[in-house]
Amino acid sequence: MPKVTFINPDESRIELDIPVGTSLMRAATAHGIDGIVGDCGGGLTCATCHVLVEDGYLDKMPAVQANEDQMLDFTAMGRSPCSRLSCQLVVTEDMDGLTVRIADPQL
């Protein structure tokens, strides 16, 4: 199972084994990672599962679709070039070793 590391706003790290096909948002909320809110459950309407993808992995992520692109403009922290909504990052084998920083704030 691919390993993904979440860096909390307080710099603590949580490593999760996430089954292929599960989104980072769902894995994080299921494990009680508070920094990922995910209010709308992956419907691209709340922009509260914002993460920053660490160096070297951005091009392994699925392409940003229109609805995600729109919502990234309305994240509470503001958008950066490595911003993604973690509900759209569905884990593949390729993502093993991925590290994402949890945006702060989400609300």
Next chain:
Amino acid sequence: MSEAALSTKTIDAPVLEIDPYSLEVLRDPYPFHERLREAGPAAFIERYGVYAVGRHAEAAIVLNDHARFTACGGIGIQDIRKPGDFRIPNRLLENDPPGHTAIRATLTKYLSPIVIRRWREHFETEAKGLVEELVAKGEFDGVEDVAEAFVLKVFPAAVGVKLPRKEILAIGEMRFNQSGPPNELYHRAMERAKPYLEWFENSVRREGVTPGSIAEMLFDAEDRGEFEEGIASNMVRSFVGGGTDSTITGIGHTLNKLAQNPDQWALVKADPNKVRAAFEEAIRLESPFQVTYRTTTGQAELSGVQLRPDTKVGVFLGAANRDPRKWQEPDRFDVTRDTTGIHLGFGTGAHICIGQMIARLEAEAILRALVTRIDRLEPAGLPRYRPINQMRTLDHLPLRARLG
């Protein structure tokens, strides 16, 4: 793959001789839903010449694949591109990417989650005030005195439209019967709404909206060229249609299910944050919008079933939300179930409900205020449903609030 090759591996849709819009089905849609799901990944409703999909997996496929299943034919049973239908197309909903994408992006700017979150405090204050009135009454109607009273108070003010109760309920009933076949419900609702049509047309014009509101901002954006001409009024029309009846209905179902299930009420009472999950679960179990249509663009295969081109496909969201292939004990109301973003009550794909965070905020505010103030919510009579072609909605919901 050639069509000939396909036809050797696929089947035609099984035919269902049932009217999904009969009063019998609308009053209790669940036996029909089961027949539909068990018939196959898609069935053909002979009476109307349309396909119907009732399983969760296939419902999601149809709603996500706009290349094969277009929204441009309209989200009702009739094809709005063909003669005989005179409904005004919704330019956001009855449209596909890429045309849809630009409109949605601009609308999102004015109704972003950041904008919506600013309403929270005000909604919570209004909810507390309303709950005090309910406590004083002791017995009340969960539809008229709670869901309608709250939604019609906070939502129109938040977006800048004026929605008097009698007018808006008649218009809503017209719109959500009009998306079904021209049956008796359809004709009756059209007749009843007639006196209010002029009011409705005026209320979605620039002159009809509140100065300085989001609705007016949409007209200003249109003036600046952010929207094509006519879109602002069309979007304000969607606030009226998409933002009231469905939210009222969802809150009504949640109150009903919480009153009917004291064990689930107890869970929510112990942890009022669970009101959010209760709302999602109620929408899963009694989906306010029961069905939405797409149209096949060409010959299409859906999980081994061949669908004819240029034919309507009814996606029965209410059936998908009780599909045992997806849910354990699908008919049980369980506030601990993980449903948000998984049930299809808000749709999925490009057209997923754009106002869902508003609906959630409204529901959370009123339910949380109620759950924290009273100790028990009990039925004070039998709930009554109101048959509407596209919706599953309550008409009356007698409730009693108990303190101590």
